[in-house]
Amino acid sequence: EAGVAQSPRYKIIEKRQSVAFWCNPISGHATLYWYQQILGQGPKLLIQFQNNGVVDDSQLPKDRFSAERLKGVDSTLKIQPAKLEDSAVYLCASSQSWRKNTEAFFGQGTRLTVV
Amino acid sequence: DAKTTQPPSMDCAEGRAANLPCNHSTISGNEYVYWYRQIHSQGPQYIIHGLKNNETNEMASLIITEDRKSSTLILPHATLRDTAVYYCIVRGTSGTYKYIFGTGTRLKVLA
Numbered sequence: 001e002a003g004v005a006q007s008p009r010y011k012i013i014e015k016r017q018s019v020a021f022w023c024n025p026i027s028g029h030a031t032l033y034w035y036q037q038i039l040g041q042g043p044k045l046l047i048q049f050q051n052n053g054v055v056d057d058s059q060l061p062k063d064r065f066s067a068e069r070l071k072g073v074d075s076t077l078k079i080q081p082a083k084l085e086d087s088a089v090y091l092c093a094s095s096q097s098w099r100k101n102t103e104a105f106f107g108q109g110t111r112l113t114v115v
Numbered sequence: 116d117a118k119t120t121q122p123p124s125m126d127c128a129e130g131r132a133a134n135l136p137c138n139h140s141t142i143s144g145n146e147y148v149y150w151y152r153q154i155h156s157q158g159p160q161y162i163i164h165g166l167k168n169n170e171t172n173e174m175a176s177l178i179i180t181e182d183r184k185s186s187t188l189i190l191p192h193a194t195l196r197d198t199a200v201y202y203c204i205v206r207g208t209s210g211t212y213k214y215i216f217g218t219g220t221r222l223k224v225l226a
Contacts, residue, residue: 004158033213033214035216041218042202042216042217042219043159043216044216045213045215048213056213091158091159093158093159093214098212099212101147101164101166103149103161103164104161105161106158106159106160107158108157108158109157109158
């Protein structure tokens, strides 16, 4: 079974530029999560989708971050404009459903460096 | 905010059992305890989860105290490849069932 796919693996941009990350979840998984992990910290949830609807985006900085999951399958996370403090690993995860007794599977992440 | 407390770091000799504690004194009756680990430069990897009974799979065992206020993840025979950050998560039940990560325990397995 293929895992969660993310691209690109690494990205370096200058501040004020825009960037987009792509995630393809495990086939059939209805729930998709985007996390931000700053060096030395645990992952922080940015947004959670159930199919193509947003369940939780309370931690998403909506002035510069946006995410979509058209057709309820793959998803993109965009940052525009980027700031230095956005340097982090962006992790995508998926699970069969958002119910409490199912596990989520994570991708390898995209390491973003803003200079 | 994370609802768990873990020691920041632990060492374990290769071949010995690694016992990683987690305190979750405010856990609610229907909240599950999940364990993930993150090896350097990789995404978090699911290990095990449980509600109130002890659980075991091919990777580890999860021991939850009777009052459910703490748990222990046991890696029965630690290897160098088990060196990672281990996260204990209490999965919320307030509608979104989201995974909230703390800072975890950095386990170092020594040769």
